[in-house]
Amino acid sequence: METNLVVEGFKFxxxxxxxxxxxxxxxxxxxxxxxxxxxxxxxxxxxxxxxSAQNTQDAQNNQKKIVAAITAAIKHHRES
Structure with a gap:
């Protein structure tokens, strides 16, 4: 009886x-x-x-814009 249940379990x-x-x-x-x-x-x-030359130039322009934005934010913060 038990072996039959094991076989049926494996079948399922x-x-x-x-x-x-x-x-x-x-x-x-x-x-x-x-x-x-x-x-x-x-x-x-x-x-x-x-x-790649254009990529380098774009990266330098982005760096300049980032530096300008940070400088303006610091200046605005100090004046407030």
Whole structure:
């Protein structure tokens, strides 16, 4: 009687785990299809390539703006 229960328990284990595995495999398959559909209708925009000299110049301009903003904030704080 007990061996029969153990066999039945393993049967339920295999059926349950198989069901979960098949559902997850199906879900992954469907997500791949949906991803392909989304990429088909909404392709990714390729960013423009910018030269490194321009990047360096932009970074220096940003640093100057940041320093100016911090200086103005400190001056305003001291006057208040």
């Amino acid at each position: 284990l295999v059926i349950g785990m198989g069901t979960v595995f098949l559902f997850l495999a199906f879900m992954i398959f469907m997500m791949g299809i949906m991803s392909n559909i989304v990429h088909k209708f909404f392709p990714e925009v390729q960013p423009k390539s910018v030269s």
